[in-house]
Amino acid sequence: MSRRVSIIGSGFAALTAVRELRARAPHVELTLIAPEPRLLYFPSLIWIPSGLRTGDALSIDLRDFLARLDVRFHAGRVIGLAEGGRRVITDRGEVENDALLIASGGRFLKSLPGIEHALTVCEGVAAAEAIRDRLAAMDGGTLAFGFGTHPKEQGAMRGGPMFELLFGIDTLLRRQGRRSRFKLVFFNAAKEPGKRLGEKAVAGLLREMARRDIATHLGHKVLGFEADRVKTEGGDIAADLILFMPGMTGPAWAAESGLPLSEGGFFKADGHCRVEGADKVFVAGDAGSYPGPDWLPKQAHMADLQAKTAVQNLLAALDGRPASARFKPELICIVDTLDRGILVYRSETRALILPPCRLFHWAKRFFEWLYLRPYRS
Known part of the structure; x- marks a missing residue:
């Protein structure tokens, strides 16, 4: 019997989860739920005011990517969940699943x-x-x-x-x-x-x-x-x-999900990225509230790490095995100055900052190209 996995979102955590799922479980019936099949590369929005980037260059059509990985796309805005997450309710119908990963991101207060x-x-x-x-x-x-x-x-x-x-x-x-x-x-x-x-x-x-x-x-x-x-x-x-x-706070539909939320309105998760008290429901990225150090960042790198952890534990849950994977709290960013970059790194054992350097600016631009490469047509 085919196992059905639904992923809510089309951002960093969601797409990393798609790739990880396909690598680990090629025969899973996978559905991506989002308003449209498009990735917006948020880290480079800071370059639009200077003209270094345009909006078209940062908005990636995902239809070819999803077709290559045999992912069904459901175009709709999520408005709630039912049956503890087994049904995702959207403004364009419902999607049933055997396991759910919420990677829809948050929203601004x-x-x-x-x-x-x-x-x-x-x-x-x-x-x-x-x-x-x-x-x-x-x-x-x-x-x-x-x-x-x-x-x-x-x-x-x-x-x-x-x-x-x-x-x-x-x-x-x-x-x-x-x-x-x-x-x-x-x-x-x-x-x-x-x-x-x-x-x-x-x-x-x-x-x-x-x-x-x-x-x-x-x-x-x-x-x-x-x-x-x-x-x-x-x-x-x-x-x-x-x-x-x-x-930031959680998605607008979180209150209609029936799932436990943190004080800030995010889905409350454990160190395995499981939503507390829910069966086979996981969260990755900005939509979740996770245990960890007080500096745990809401950034793309952390979302990717959480997505990989969530996928491993989601597949374990489908197989009846206990969760074992945990994400590593880690902050990596280049604070760009348009012509230079300041490298900042922090983990539970180390923190450093390197002074402005042209190499880091170009490293940030190269990483953008490298990151978007799998999703471009």
Whole structure:
């Protein structure tokens, strides 16, 4: 009897799981569920404002990839689950399974007053292009950059792209000979922003800001936004353009899933990527809340590691075997500055940061090509 596995999502964790499943279980009946068969390469959205990348280059049609791996695609938006995850309910019908992997990603919190006045680069191509167009139309002014977290789940943040956007736009304005007409301000509720990267990384990033004459407004809770300012407990920041990455929460349909959720609204998982209390339901990537160190990142590399772990344990569950695989908590990122890159690494035993280097910028560009290669037609 053929075993049916459903995967929700079409991002990093979902596609890594597809490849891992096909390698380990070629005869499994595999269904991918997402609104459309497309991968958006989020890490390179930070290059759209400078023109280094276009939206078309980062949005990959997956139909050929899915056909090559004999994966059925169900086009639909998930609105809930039934029978403990054995049925996935979408706006275009239902999909039954014998095991389920949730890899749908999370979403940004939009609870701060006036959040509509801020642009969030990781919301997609349209947001990144809006930043590009707004910046190109400005003769000068103040640019405010910041990121937040979930008040009930402090690790639910994505700060790295904001450091990249900050340094990248600084580099772009210098190339254009316009930097003297702009004031750049970085704001954050924490006194040591980016601490999940490690203390050395925080110090290194703040040094880089000082070297680039970027002002900071740190240690003050963000209260909201207006069209021309960021409001904080430590005073307002006048701004002509606000670039802000809100904290994250789980997918909108999580509350309708019947599965246990963390305080931050993510699917509650154990170290094997199993959703607690659920039978043959696993989670990987930003949709989940996992045990581990307080710096456990929500990033593509971690999603890939979790996806591989989830697949191994999902197949074990289908065979009636206990889960044994665990993911390694690990943070690897290159904070790009448009012409250089700052390498940051952290594990449970080691943390390091290497200074800006042209090699790391090109390494990030090469990794993009290498990562997308299996999914391109």
